[in-house]
Amino acid sequence: MNNDVPLSRRTVTRSALLGTAALFLGTRTRAHAASGTTVPDRLPAPRDAVLTLPAPTGRHAVGCLPVHLVDRSRSDPWEPGIPVRELMLTVFYPARHPTGAAPAPQLPPQAATRFGQIAPLTPLGLPATGVDWGATLSHSVPGAVPLPGRWPVLVYSPGGGDPRGLGTSLAEDLAGHGAVVVAVDHPGDAVAVEFPDVTPYRDDPVRTTVLRGDARDRPSLFRTMTDTRIADLHFVLDRLRQPARMPLPRGLAEALDLRRLGVYGHSAGGTAATEVMHEDRRVRAGINLEGYLDRPPAVPGGAAELFPVAAEGVDRPLLLLGTERFERRRELDRSWSAVAARSGRWVRTARIAGAGHWIFTDYAAMLPQLQAAGLMTAATRNRLIGALAPTVSVAQVRRTVRGFFARHLSAR
Numbered sequence: 001m002n003n004d005v006p007l008s009r010r011t012v013t014r015s016a017l018l019g020t021a022a023l024f025l026g027t028r029t030r031a032h033a034a035s036g037t038t039v040p041d042r043l044p045a046p047r048d049a050v051l052t053l054p055a056p057t058g059r060h061a062v063g064c065l066p067v068h069l070v071d072r073s074r075s076d077p078w079e080p081g082i083p084v085r086e087l088m089l090t091v092f093y094p095a096r097h098p099t100g101a102a103p104a105p106q107l108p109p110q111a112a113t114r115f116g117q118i119a120p121l122t123p124l125g126l127p128a129t130g131v132d133w134g135a136t137l138s139h140s141v142p143g144a145v146p147l148p149g150r151w152p153v154l155v156y157s158p159g160g161g162d163p164r165g166l167g168t169s170l171a172e173d174l175a176g177h178g179a180v181v182v183a184v185d186h187p188g189d190a191v192a193v194e195f196p197d198v199t200p201y202r203d204d205p206v207r208t209t210v211l212r213g214d215a216r217d218r219p220s221l222f223r224t225m226t227d228t229r230i231a232d233l234h235f236v237l238d239r240l241r242q243p244a245r246m247p248l249p250r251g252l253a254e255a256l257d258l259r260r261l262g263v264y265g266h267s268a269g270g271t272a273a274t275e276v277m278h279e280d281r282r283v284r285a286g287i288n289l290e291g292y293l294d295r296p297p298a299v300p301g302g303a304a305e306l307f308p309v310a311a312e313g314v315d316r317p318l319l320l321l322g323t324e325r326f327e328r329r330r331e332l333d334r335s336w337s338a339v340a341a342r343s344g345r346w347v348r349t350a351r352i353a354g355a356g357h358w359i360f361t362d363y364a365a366m367l368p369q370l371q372a373a374g375l376m377t378a379a380t381r382n383r384l385i386g387a388l389a390p391t392v393s394v395a396q397v398r399r400t401v402r403g404f405f406a407r408h409l410s411a412r
Contacts, residue, residue, distance in 0.1 A: 062175045102141070
């Protein structure tokens with residue numbers, strides 16, 4: 001692509017590197033429920049690794065809150081017996097500095113258990129034992145008092161099969177720099193989604209994934225997944241237009257500046273976010289983190305079908321951010337070239353040198369820890385995220401995403 005801008009290690013400024021020196025210096029604290037009741041410390045077996053996430057670099061403390069939404073206008077596409085579409089979100093936001101409060105876990109407890117059971121069966125090659133997936137803490141305090149202000153709003157869709165919790169590190173960093181980030185789970189697609197309770201049509205508080213392998217290799221499944229995600233994001237955007245009706249911490253609804261609305265997503269989430277940006281003019285800017293913009297051929301040897309955004313182009317800022325080591329990069333480039341050719345100056349593309357597809361997720365920080373603990377080979381780590389050190393890769397992704405939205409969602 002003519003406007004491809006490679007991002008190498010040298011593009012990470014000295015100040016950014018210095019800023020990340022303290023990324024992993026967070027301390028463990030006792031867990032508390034949102035209600036204020038004390039939860040006993042987790043006691044993983046001595047051999048179980050407890051993984052940590054890099055601390056956000058912004059000057060604001062970060063609050064978070066899970067939100068359960070129900071779209072009664074459509075049924076669930078994955079489970080015929082569910083007559084509505086349920087979603088789980090996490091809202092990350094700038095908060096007043098809490099005193100003595102404990103951060104939320106990266107994954108809710110029951111979802112973490114299911115994640116540990118299912119993730120080793122996926123092509124990622126995660127370890128089946130030796131990790132306490134439920135012990136990883138975020139740096140966000142549940143229900144913290146929102147910081148007064150007018151904050152831009154960013155809606156995030158994770159990669160196919162990924163729970164929203166795997167986007168915690170980037171979301172927290174954006175919130176710490178002054179944004180409200182709404183991370184969306186896509187039930188039936190995500191490995192494990194935990195709901196507040198059971199319902200008459202769902203007898204388990206956790207829904208697990210229907211995916212097996214790469215959905216890109218099954219055209220009808222890929223279509224269902226992406227179309228469902230697009231509809232999910234449209235529903236979330238519509239609900240955000242009425243924030244007073246959402247169960248948000250007191251004062252947060254008034255702080256949402258929906259004139260400065262952005263979307264970003266990884267892989268299948270990047271696909272959905274980019275198409276939603278094309279369809280909804282309320283979205284001022286978007287970032288696609290290595291998501292296809294076409295549907296695979298329905299029959300072998302057939303032609304791929306471009307999403308409307310790639311066939312027609314965009315007229316607002318869009319960043320296509322990929323990696324140098326993505327195994328299906330040539331396939332991806334076809335649709336990326338199409339949207340770039342039809343969008344002129346509105347589209348920029350960039351590649352992170354030496355990185356792999358999952359560098360945009362919390363795996364960028366977690367997989368090197370698994371390798372150091374002897375739970376993952378260097379070959380598997382490099383296949384998934386590349387060999388970049390987390391202090392380099394995490395800083396580079398954060399800086400690029402944050403800089404793009406700061407430029408294009410500035411207050412008018």
